[in-house]
Amino acid sequence: MRPQPGWLSLVSACGAVLLLGGVTPAPGQEAHIGNVTGHAAAGKPLYTRYCAGCHGDDGDARGENAQWIDPKPRDFTLAVFKCRSTPTGTLPTDQDLFDAMTRGFVTTNMPPWLPLTPHNRADMVAYIKTFSPKWKTGKPGTPITIPPEPAATVASILHGRELFQKMECWKCHGPAGHGDGPSAKTLTDNKDDPIRPYDFSSGSRFMCGVTNRDLYKIFMTGLDGTPMPSFADDIKPADAWDLVHFLRTLQPLDTPEAVIWKAWLASHAGELKPIGPEGNGQ
């Protein structure tokens, strides 16, 4: 706590009296990012300057630029967010929103806001949370537990491949992860706008981060508001790492997983059963 000048204490005391008199502060007007506390009042002018053009003055994704943008900007009045550390159907943490804002959304019009100070970004997170009453009535979900990542092996990649078949990831993402599965063309988001599944062969970054941990979170929390569901009820944490290792082999990158996989495939490719309607992924 910063030392406060005497008059500020007096103001605080008056505030407390006012509160007791029946004026309650609107909850969700602050954001906590590590040691930084963001304030909605400070976030408002920043939001108006940097965000409102697309997300709209009221946070309803109807800013003047929105009509030219695809995918559409996030509608903050719904309080539904893709990139979370928390289970599907729950509010994200302040840190989740802060990270999303800092990172931006690759392949969309949302840039990284890294140039703004952490304090500015924390203030904007606090302000974004004023657009939906859900932040007043509900609390963020409890972040999912992610066990430490085991080393990738041929066995873990093979098991991940089985899961890719069994969980029917290929129905949208395609048998080879090219985003061309049988359901891919019909997908829509929660506003009925068309949306494409991630194409692993594009080599582009994932929507919610670049690390294996981020990839783990994507399918274990789901990307709320999109067709991507949560698999938390269906995939055990240890198995989830196997799926992460397999997914990494689908990217045209020299990831450690891809190196292990390519070396193994050189002499074993014929042993693999195909992925898809007739395959069993083993």
Add this chain to the structure above:
Amino acid sequence: MRRQYLWIVAAAGLVGSVLAARGASPAMAGAISGKVTYTGTAPKMKPIDMAKEPSCAKQHATPVTTENVVTGPGNALRYVVVYISAGDEGASAPSDAVRYDQKGCQYVPHVAVMRVNQPLEIYNDDQTSHNIHPLARVNSEWNKSQPIGAPPIHTTWEKPEFIPVKCNVHPWMHGWFLVLTTAHSAVTGEDGEFSLKGLPPGKYTLTAWQEQFGTQTQDVTIGGSETKTVDFVFKARPY
């Protein structure tokens, strides 16, 4: 001695339940029944092609269509939810669960009615993965995968809301969760008929909801143990 004690308890229980039944005075409960029909031309439902999901396609002997407007003989309207929208709030939710099935790549029933905080169990009976995606706005939207043989998903809804449900993997799958505060509701069958029983005397607003044609309301006063007849007629638009 112990046996005798049990008999006394049992006898007391019997007397108690008889008294409780008298206390509820079933003689003073009214009912509302009626029929929901349409005028005009009902839209033709679109055929659903399940060729991409053979395990579901083979479960249907007859062609499957969308279920936005399902009609029956005599212009009857099916899947209309008729419920008390005013005059019957506050009763606590029943603890018995509402069952919702994904069967043959369709939602069964197409429209499920439940109370606020009533348990809802969602089953996948198919030999394919589904993702169940209730597009809630007032409640929390969520989206969960449910692979072949997965256990049922247990959930509840905190606030009244009409929630569209879809499966993104099978885009034709479309259903509804109607989360109500009232204990008195009915979904019309193929004959368009409904019946709400056990209504204490009072003034009620009765609402009929059809997913494409919207809502209609009528005020009904139940004086005693009478049965009031209330019919609803929706104007159908072909498109």
